């Protein structure tokens with residue numbers, strides 16, 4: 001029977017540290033600030049955005065929500081990014097995914113100042129991550145939160161097989177890079193993977209970020225594996241569920257994250273942590 005990772009508890013501990021760092025900055029007259037750009041009314045995004053706003057306020061971080069209607073044009077969003085790039089009270093810019101089709105998300109990401117790029121999606125930051133460069137730069141908050149969880153539970157990574165299901169630029173790809181940088185042997189799977197079960201069964205560490213409920217079943221998991229479920233799926237019953245058949249996989253795994261209460265709260269805590277990182281780096285002149 002697996003040990004269930006308590007993401008809420010770990011997030012609380014991390015948030016406490018962040019709060020103390022915010023207080024230290026306050027004594028220097030600095031308040032970290034984040035702006036979330038939300039286009040349209042995607043219901044999931046609205047909920048996440050609300051959670052982020054609430055947490056920021058609790059920790060003493062300035063938080064702005066910049067909302068645009070779903071039919072906003074490229075020039076208007078680019079102008080907003082430019083405005084926050086130059087706003088000295090803003091340390092972190094987050095453009096909520098998904099964006100409507102008429103917008104060029106890549107161009108918007110590329111317009112964000114790399115030292116305010118809280119999701120670590122700017123090519124400069126992605127390049128540093130892939131090159132495994134030392135130094136201070138932002139990394140996508142979900143994979144960062146997963147790494148914090150793994151370290152907290154003393155999960156050995158060097159020489160282990162890690163399979164990541166899902167290759168988005170926000171989750172799967174940076175997750176694979178972080179695990180590979182930590183000397184795990186990584187397999188990055190997608191819909192094109194011929195034998196997904198073979199890829200997941202060889203994993204000592206299995207991270208699932210596909211957005212498909214119950215994609216991973218007990219027989220897909222190596223006995224004793226560490227299973228991290230990033231998926232957030234809303235069932236027709238209204239209940240939230242991950243990508244892993246938790247009920248059965250917990251009998252096979254050694255460590256497992258639940259949904260809700262696993263990766264989600266750690267994503268938000270990591271977002272807050274990294275907002276303070278960005279504020280410290282910028283104000284200390286370390287780019």
Ligand SMILES: NC(=O)C1=CN([C@@H]2O[C@H](COP(=O)(O)OP(=O)(O)OC[C@H]3O[C@@H](n4cnc5c(N)ncnc54)[C@H](OP(=O)(O)O)[C@@H]3O)[C@@H](O)[C@H]2O)C=CC1
Pocket residue numbers: 142165166167168170171172189190191192193196209210211212215230231232233263264265267268
């Ligand atoms: N807990 C948290 O903090 C967060 C949770 N999420 C959740 O994580 C999930 C993934 O998000 P995101 O990465 O943005 O999603 P995307 O939809 O951008 O990417 C999904 C990825 O999963 C792959 N995939 C989907 N179905 C299968 C399948 N049956 N077999 C193999 N691969 C598959 C896709 O493959 P292909 O590339 O071939 O299409 C794609 O690479 C979602 O449920 C999202 O809500 C996201 C961010 C944070």
Ligand SMILES: Nc1nc(=O)c2c([nH]1)NC[C@@H]1CN(c3ccc(C(=O)N[C@@H](CCC(=O)O)C(=O)O)cc3)C=[N+]21
Pocket residue numbers: 045047048051094095096097098119141142170232240259260261262263264265267268
């Ligand atoms: N640019 C961008 N960056 C993101 O990081 C990003 C994004 N866009 N778009 C949407 C996804 C999704 N995401 C979540 C964050 C927190 C929870 C979360 O707090 N979940 C809680 C509770 C959720 C609830 O109960 O409603 C939990 O799992 O326990 C979920 C999902 C960030 N995302």
